[in-house]
Amino acid sequence: MALRELDRAGLNVLCLEARDYIGGRILTLHDPLSPIPLELGAEFIHGRPPELWNFIRDANLGVYDCGDRAVHIKDGKVQSDTDAWVPVDRVMSDMQEAAERLPDQPFSVFLENSSHSEEAKRLSANFVEGFNAARKEIVGIHSLAQDTKASDEIDGDRSFRFIGGYDSLAHALINGVSDPASKLRLNSVVQTISWSSGSVTVRVRSSITGRKDTVHCRRVLITVPLGVLQAEPDESGAIRFDPEPKEVLAAARRLEFGQVFRVVLRFQEPFWEKNPDLADAGFLFSDEPLFPTWWTPLPRRVPILTGWSAGPHADALQGRSRQEVVRAATASLAKIVGIGNDALNRLLVSAHFHDWHADPFARGAYSYVPACALPAREILARPVENTLYFAGEAIDLHGHSATVHGAIASALEAASLIGNA
Ligand SMILES: Cc1cc2nc3c(=O)[nH]c(=O)nc-3n(C[C@H](O)[C@H](O)[C@H](O)COP(=O)(O)OP(=O)(O)OC[C@H]3O[C@@H](n4cnc5c(N)ncnc54)[C@H](O)[C@@H]3O)c2cc1C
Known part of the structure; x- marks a missing residue:
């Protein structure tokens, strides 16, 4: 969004992206065997944030309303008639x-x-x-x-999903950039930002060839995740600043970057719909220690369930192999829906998972604010000598951090600050 806005404002702009795809923590898997796109990162549009909906309308992207009836469940039995919300x-x-x-x-x-x-x-x-x-x-x-x-x-x-997958948003955004091939460089890992007021040198390494390159500019907008900003300069993916913007980095360390393990399971059939208690449930909440929360793709009646393990639940999963994480997810689900582990595994067709914690360009899922640390965000949102600017979900000041629309709002604000500088 920042690239698009700065380009449209007529600025000479170049976007350096470490990955081989655009979207970052939006990561959609288009499996031809799956009836719907599979989301390994962001999935929901939370509510009707104008900065996102205006764009959805302009780009004519298809979205649908999700079912959100929530049940609290144990051994396949709903624990209370009241909606768990x-x-x-x-x-x-x-x-x-x-x-x-x-x-x-x-x-x-x-x-x-x-x-x-x-x-x-x-x-x-x-x-x-x-x-x-x-x-x-x-x-x-x-x-x-x-x-x-x-x-x-x-x-x-209320929540909504993109019919074509969340990545349709990222692709529509990049389509709004004139000559994107020259303004967006993928596989370009930023390693060092050396700067003085009004002058920046960015050192970049190609993740394909390992070749190093240098880019000179007057201002730089840094939109890496909080986890990357918090990392020590010699850690993989991290950026070394010369000189360090000490106040900004100290503010970044006062915030927290949360962990999520999210597993998407595709089955032969939506077997949970045979249980009348679950047939119309959007969300399943439970007391399972590892994967307590699950959701169905309602209103789409397709054989896919998503398991969610976050915060303290995710601690025990860190460092575990993909297979172990998937095994933990299926074991939790078998207990929740009250069918045997073997029966559940016989119905399982495929399991999908991205380890955001181990990903050097994310280092976690999304940010949250410890008690008394709200002012830290304001420090991050403030440009340093009209030269270093920061944006991204962790920097949204209006209560929308940890979301895609919060990241977009923050990008729009940073782009406007740069445009007016
Ligand atoms: C599992 C999961 C589920 C989520 N579910 C939802 C949801 O349902 N709804 C919702 O609104 N939000 C959700 N979120 C949060 C949402 O995905 C993020 O808030 C949002 O995508 C963050 O956007 P961003 O631009 O701030 O950061 P990112 O999307 O992470 O973009 C930062 C970019 O910086 C790049 N980068 C990092 N280091 C370097 C480097 N050294 N050099 C060059 N490039 C680098 C990264 O590759 C990345 O592309 C979810 C997140 C996760 C992990």
Whole structure:
């Protein structure tokens, strides 16, 4: 989005991308044997964020509304008739009020001091940790309240998917750039940014040939994930700054980068639909330690389930092989839907997974804000000597971080700052 905006503003712009594809944490697999595109990164459009919907309309991209009925389930049996979102919504709206009155504090402290039932506390802790890829002992209520308010303002309890896959967004964006072949270089790993006010030298290594190259410019917009910004300069994928923008890097380290393991399983048939309790469920919540959350592709009735392990649940999966992660996911799912492991594995056709934590150009899933760390984001969003600019989901200041639309909003703001500099 930043490349497109800067190009359209008539600036001489070049985008250096380490991967061999565009989209970053948007990663869609187009498996000809699958009835729908398989998302290994972002999947949902959360609500109706204008910066995304305006573009969707202009580019004429197809999207559809998702089913979001949630059940809390154990051994194939739904635990309560109430939609599992209801107690969570109550706790979250209480938290919003508390955030206005109280100093920032970890979500776990807010829960301990609240009078909600133990069940409501457990469900909402699971929700906060799962959705934000966060730890309840770290994530602050001020940022959670800001996010909840921002989400309410854009109909955030509704979600949508791209018919053609999330990557149709990335491709439509790049189609809006004039002569993209000369303005976007793939397989180009930025290694060093040497700078002084109004003058930047970027050292780049080709991930194909290993050849090193140098690019000179007046300003640079850095949109790497927070995990890459937090990495030590000699770690794979990291960028060495010379000199270091110390305040910015210190601010980046005050924020947290959450972990997610997400596994997409394709089956011979949507076997869960035979259970009347599950036939119309969008989301399945459970107390399984490794993969507690699953969702179906409703309203599409196709044999695909996505398993989600985030925050503390994901700890035990780090460093495990692909096979081990998939085995952990199928074992959790077998218990949740109440069919034997062997029966489930006989129905399984394929399993898909991308290890975002081990990926040197991501180093995790998405950002969250510890208690008392909200000002760190503002420091990241501030240009350094009109020369270094930062953008990306972690830098969105309006409660939409950790999302695609937050990343897009942040890119639009940075592009406008550069255009007006
Ligand atoms: C599993 C998962 C599920 C998600 N689900 C959703 C969802 O349903 N809905 C939603 O809105 N959001 C979701 N998100 C979050 C969303 O994907 C991100 O917030 C968003 O895509 C971030 O965009 P970005 O431009 O900030 O960063 P990125 O998309 O990560 O882009 C940063 C780019 O920098 C490149 N880069 C890194 N290091 C270097 C280097 N040294 N040199 C050159 N290039 C480099 C990377 O390759 C990458 O392309 C999900 C994320 C994950 C991981």
